[in-house]
Amino acid sequence: MRQGIGTIQLALRAVSGHGGWLAGLLLTAVWLALPSIGVAAEGTATGPTEYRDIPYIGSRNLVWIVAQLHLLLAGFVLGVPIFAWLCEVIAWRGGEKRYDKLAKEFTKLLTSAYATTALFGGILLFLLVAFYPKLMNYLTDVFFPSFLLYCLLFLLETATLYLYWYGWDAMQYGKLKTLHVVLGFLLNFFALFIMIVPNAWATFQSSPVVISEGTAIERAWAATWNPTWWPINIHRLIANVVLGGYICGAYAGVRYLSVKNPEEREHYDWMGYVGNFIGVFGLLALPFAGYWLMREIYQYNQQMGITLMGGFLSWLFIIQAMLIGVLFLGSNYYFWLGITYRIPGSEGKYRRAMLMMLVSLLLCLAVWMTPHSLVASIEEAQKMGGAHHPLLGVLGVMSAKMTVSNLMILITFMSFVMYWRAGKQDTAGWAKLGKAVMGAVLVLASLAVIVLGVWGYFVPAIVRINYFSTSQVLIVIFVILTITPLTALLLKSAKTTTEMVWGSMPPRAGYALVLNAVMVILLMTLMGYARSSSRVHWHVYGVMRDSSPYAYSPALGSASLIMAFCTFFFCILVAFIFWVATMGDKAKAAASGKGELPHGIPAMAGGAPEERQQG
């Protein structure tokens, strides 16, 4: 440092004779910058920076919040195109225009949602590079080729999205419509890869596969194909459909609560139904994907599995059961409200069945929420004969939980079938036989699920996991794949006794849709915390240790407030995106003053507004 000051004095003497004020200024600037050079030199002496922090919030909390919001937005941005494309295909093949307009309305959201997602992704990247430079350096070294691939995919997805959205009106008919549907497929195709590439970076941290030899591509590929990569890919893909569906439902629910126009009420009631249906459709498959993921985690590392389900995170699964339980109840409740209010005359006919379903769901939920061990005083433990309650301890194990979760899926499926069949009378000659077969399949399947569940207590865990639980899942899938086509065949020739009345749902239906969406978002935040916490004090499990002050997982209570904040902030962001996306349309509608539906606002239930006017 002293040497440096001496050099400046020499230089100043040299320039003073020439009166070079500019050079003097430059040297002053260099002199002012010297302390930072000194700091940098000191930093170099002690090795490269591993962590940086910010006061009050803490670097970990900030990264947590931004990463969670980015993930939720990404789930929304990836779920909505699937949802929209499916609706477009239904309209294209079935000829129902309202599905096409619904698809268009949601695709319109994508442009603003996409930008917001990218914004949060950029912020996350900057924060990670700033706060965790050593970890990011390591991950870059492993994954460099996939970073380039990701950039390419991002470009392709952006181009496809623009073509898909801006080409909507121009590609409405004939071969151009086919091209538009293909564009929608490509959008989803690129979106899928946009999801699975970063999934590799995240899953690598939990289940790393490292090779030190080979080319950069070989090393990146080995790290990408890690044990939990595909289970997460499948799990997230389904979860994104569920998220997209329920958010669509929540949007419709809020609009339903606020609109006064009966036509709009009809429309948003119908949109809420579609959103809830797609959400439930994904929800039925989600537990299977989750089970597969947990199984892979156990196979990869028993310790990590136990940390998740038997260690300090075990109580998290009780909260998860509560959230999933409320989601199942909310989805069923919405179906039951639909039967009661949309199909006049059905409320009395199905009341008993609905009551039985409600009781069964609550019983299943009670079993699912039963903890394996209780927090008990020494006196209480002595009375119970251990940490496990004599009865509740039996219900706290996986055999019971797998059984009730499968039963809840079956009940929800039957709720949907009941809604589907409501207001219709069978006319087919084989209707009696068909219904008997369906009833037998359902009863036998339920019994088989229960028998396997009870039997599971008496066999080694590996037999239960590999054979019994898998069989339970296959039985439920068999029921869904048998009853769905049979019901569809029966209803093809059925007589409609009561027409569906849209727009007659009570306000609580709108709140039920909002509740379902909040439950899904909370579930995603909760399981994000679980996945991250399962790595315990490792950035990359078993490879790179977290040596920062944040190398611990916070308790569930304090974490829940961050999760609640993320959920709330995400809801506000989505509301903002919806508001921005429809702002221009409202202005256009007001300017035209004709009461015509603005561009992008879908048709009423039963047909497009133009069609009605023509009719």
Place this chain on the structure above:
Amino acid sequence: MSEVAQLQLIALSIVGFGILILLFIRATFVRVTGFVFIVLGLFSLMSLAVPQLASLPPAEEKVDLASIKTPTDIAAIGQTVFFSKGQCALCHSIGPSESARCPDLKGIGAKLSKDFLYESLTDPQAFVYQDYRHGGVPKEYPATMPRIDKDPIGLSKNEILAVIAFLQQMSGEPISVSLSDLEIPGQTPKAPVKAAESALVAKARTH
């Protein structure tokens, strides 16, 4: 007021705020926001009602050779390692337990020799019996036990010996781990565990 009580108060305030909105505000969007507040507040209250367990990184147990005078001192260190850095209690119990997923270690020190225990901890696949039975055809299932000397647990030789001493003491056996078995720092430096050699890190096939 404890931290949990403070957080409960915050969660309760969120619920209360939501209820106030629903009671006094008529605007739909604000009412829905109030409803969301209630749901999120209840979620936090539920999460705060369950046992609050944080996962702390394991404490580094320094085996201070100077402080070890007897084998009992080694066993005392082993007990600490068993319940902290070693994470043994995550899967094993000492005495019968319904929640234990792996063999009960009560009396294991009497059944197995020091060398056998060392091998079981550092090379768990070497000798495995189905369902922990001491008989029958071995190796029907691979051992779920991880290599304890590799990451992510990564116990040093001294720490492993201390755990063995603890297991022997717990079984009422004389401790066969002696002071001379322990490594003196500086004499046999521990080779760094490379990422690719870690027990957890699977080696991918590059062909």
